[in-house]
Amino acid sequence: MLLFVVGVVVMVIGLGASIALHEIGHLVPAKLFGVRVGQYMIGMGPTLWSRRRGETEYGIKALPVGGYISMAGMYPPAQVAAGASTPRAARGRRMYATLVQDAQAANAETLDGVDESRTFHRLPVWKRVVIMLGGPVMNLVLAVVLFAVLFSGIGMQQATTTVSQVAECVLPAGSTATECSAADAEAPAHAAGILPGDVLVSLDGTEVESFAEASAIIQAHPGDAIPVVVERDGSETSLTLTPVENQVEVTADDGTTSVETVGYAGVTATVARIQEPIWVGPQTAFENVGAVVQIVANLPARLYDTAYDLFTGGERDADGPMSVVGVGRLAGEVAATDAPVLDRIAVMMSLLASLNIALFVFNLVPLLPLDGGHILIALWDGLRRAVAKLLGRPEPKPTDATKLVPVTLVVVVLLVGMGALLFAADIFNPVQLLGG
Known part of the structure; x- marks a missing residue:
């Protein structure tokens, strides 16, 4: 409290x-x-x-x-x-x-x-x-x-190219198991010899600077054997990774959903705070200006939705208008969460900037x-x-x-x-x- x-x-x-x-x-x-x-x-x-x-x-x-x-x-x-x-x-x-x-x-x-x-x-x-x-x-x-x-001082939490965990097996879709069984197939990353602590340098001949780039390459090659270079103990090691096919649900911009087949390797990235270039902060501010302009332009409709949700108990739009009471309540909840102090400071700074x-x-x-x-x-x-x-x-x-x-x-x-x-x-x- x-x-x-x-x-x-x-x-x-x-x-x-x-x-x-x-x-x-x-x-x-x-x-x-x-x-x-x-x-x-x-x-x-x-x-x-x-x-x-x-x-x-x-x-x-x-x-x-x-x-x-x-x-x-x-x-x-x-x-x-x-x-x-x-x-x-x-x-x-x-x-x-x-x-x-x-x-x-x-x-x-x-x-x-x-x-x-x-x-x-x-x-x-x-x-x-x-x-x-x-x-x-x-x-x-x-x-x-x-x-x-x-963005440039505190930095934002991002998945890095450093491997945090490597799955030993591929669990069936919908499985609640926490351990592998003899019937489960070996995870591609584990089979390729990727270890926790390895830093992904390149995949399929393309150098990667973020885990998102590495993940995109893996997803684009289901069933294909691709060369992987990792940095381990200060030196580079060449491996071969063959992602298995994985069915995922994808939501398009128009709200429609579809099932696509993508590659899966079984690696989890280390999350760390990354300092962004100095122009990212101003760029984010001006992007927020555009978003707020849209909110103000549609204010009557958004206020109607807020009133409707208030009287019906519906879930409010997180991107909708909010009073200082709402902002203060969110700040209090952020401060009271069980999270590192720096994370809480970052969220409150973002609230105040917005x-x-x-x-x-x-x-x-x-x-x-x-x-x-x-x-x-x-x-x-x-x-x-x-x-x-x-x-x-x-x-x-x-x-x-x-x-x-x-x-x-x-x-x-x-x-x-x-x-x-x-x-x-x-x-x-x-x-x-x-x-x-």
């Missing part, structure tokens, strides 16, 4: 660090471009601790589920003074007008006593885009670093209040300015995004609903990665 708690705490700290770096990605370019930043906060809810340095208040809040920086003039000043009664509000006090007024009032507070040149909305489009991209990019960079350390990929992709969705929504507005302003310049018209005023607050509220409600669904699913019908 203690190890489970340690795993959860480690993941919470990792999530907090990821959020902190995300907000630093916004904070640093904002300050470099001269924007006044009033607050830098990690978390949501009540403030646990804060301290003011210069013009910025830095703090930590109770819930590690987000963060924000407060920049002066995220939106241009409203044409109607904040708090004034608009004709629409006067006629019916409609919710739309009230929400817009509240947003304009909050925006006006950030403009109080601030030089207009230090407001976000007055920046050139490219600077606004850089500031808003800074957060998601920090998550991507962190994921790349974590995957690089995982979480940062999810933060990178999700924050770029072009909807307010996400970073992607602010980027879209900045690009829209840039397009309007370019068209005006092309047509010889005066430069248009920046887009007043406070008028989109009602739409933003709908997005927030949907995000809260999605979070509630995933929280419930992760508590009552969690993803099973390590067995039920």
